[in-house]
Amino acid sequence: MNQKMDEKWIVGVDLGGTTIKMAFITTYGDIVDKWEIPTNKKDAGKHITTDIARAIDSKLEEKGRLKNTLIGIGMGAPGFIEMDTGFIYQAVNIGWRNFPLKDRLEMETGLPVTVDNDANIAALGEMWRGAGDGAKNLLLVTLGTGVGGGIVANGQILHGVNGMAGEIGHITSIPKGGEPCNCGKSGCLETIASATGIARIATENLQAHTDSRLWTVYQSAGMLTAKDVFEAADENDAFALKVIDEVAFHLGLAIANLANSLNPEKIVIGGGVSKAGDTLLQPLKNHFKTYALERVGAGAEFRIATLGNDAGVIGGAWLAKQ
Numbered sequence: 001m002n003q004k005m006d007e008k009w010i011v012g013v014d015l016g017g018t019t020i021k022m023a024f025i026t027t028y029g030d031i032v033d034k035w036e037i038p039t040n041k042k043d044a045g046k047h048i049t050t051d052i053a054r055a056i057d058s059k060l061e062e063k064g065r066l067k068n069t070l071i072g073i074g075m076g077a078p079g080f081i082e083m084d085t086g087f088i089y090q091a092v093n094i095g096w097r098n099f100p101l102k103d104r105l106e107m108e109t110g111l112p113v114t115v116d117n118d119a120n121i122a123a124l125g126e127m128w129r130g131a132g133d134g135a136k137n138l139l140l141v142t143l144g145t146g147v148g149g150g151i152v153a154n155g156q157i158l159h160g161v162n163g164m165a166g167e168i169g170h171i172t173s174i175p176k177g178g179e180p181c182n183c184g185k186s187g188c189l190e191t192i193a194s195a196t197g198i199a200r201i202a203t204e205n206l207q208a209h210t211d212s213r214l215w216t217v218y219q220s221a222g223m224l225t226a227k228d229v230f231e232a233a234d235e236n237d238a239f240a241l242k243v244i245d246e247v248a249f250h251l252g253l254a255i256a257n258l259a260n261s262l263n264p265e266k267i268v269i270g271g272g273v274s275k276a277g278d279t280l281l282q283p284l285k286n287h288f289k290t291y292a293l294e295r296v297g298a299g300a301e302f303r304i305a306t307l308g309n310d311a312g313v314i315g316g317a318w319l320a321k322q
Helices: 048-063 101-109 118-129 195-204 213-221 226-234 238-262 272-276 278-291 294-299 308-321
Strands: 009-015 019-026 031-038 070-077 080-082 087-091 096-099 113-117 138-143 147-153 266-270 301-304
Touching: 009 048, 009 118, 009 308, 019 048, 019 308, 031 048, 031 308, 048 070, 048 101, 070 101, 070 118, 070 308, 080 113, 087 101, 096 101, 101 113, 113 118, 113 308, 118 138, 118 147, 118 266, 118 308, 138 238, 138 272, 147 238, 195 226, 195 238, 195 272, 213 226, 213 238, 226 238, 226 272, 226 278, 238 278, 238 294, 266 278, 272 278, 278 301
Parallel strands: 009 070, 070 113, 138 266, 266 301
Antiparallel strands: 009 019, 019 031, 080 087, 087 096, 138 147
């Protein structure tokens, strides 16, 4: 990309449990350069803001640009965040508790910082430059080790009264006798539709299906992954298809109930599990159709997220640009 020397950039930062993804992004949402650094969780994550500041400085130096090239930083972080102050109440995977992220990062970098939940900024990224295609009413569901979500209504992320809107993974799917969830409740959607949940459901029911190719995989590996389940389903393994149908039922029901309330134009499925594509999407759409109001279903289009790992940094840039 030809860089004009007077072009202004935004820094997008996506903080994960193992790596911090970073990028310089133009005001049009094009990535100038992207890189990542490891997440240093030592001493309850207190070095993270310094690491980010240093990484920005050294990347600027490498590009021969001054700090005034940068407009600001838009950052996504996991956990429960107070939007106005950028204060993190708790980020379990990082070790933060009552951590003043925005203040710390502004002090370390000398740049204005905007912070939001990581699933929310991924939703904004997909809305701006990805599968959302500019849709102003959009639902993003990320299926990874957990289940996250972001709700965009009239082009704005919904935060709710204290930042908890869009916690799609913690919709109760099994009211009684469900699996315990990390959030302290049980029977959450996350215990079923995450990669971990899919593997668990398959493993728990495996004894009754020794004719499945998943039995053979389990015997040799000693465990099952969600990927194993989807690969077996792609080869028409009856048990694997049954597991996926159960997952798609719970996911379809939850998304239909949300859609009946929100009437979205696009429903974007992201996260590692979305790589299964139609193997998941087809049964999901069928169950969604059963529970969504007809007009709601007619207005909504399912899409697989297109930005992959870049959704967070691009969404962060959008946030800072606003």
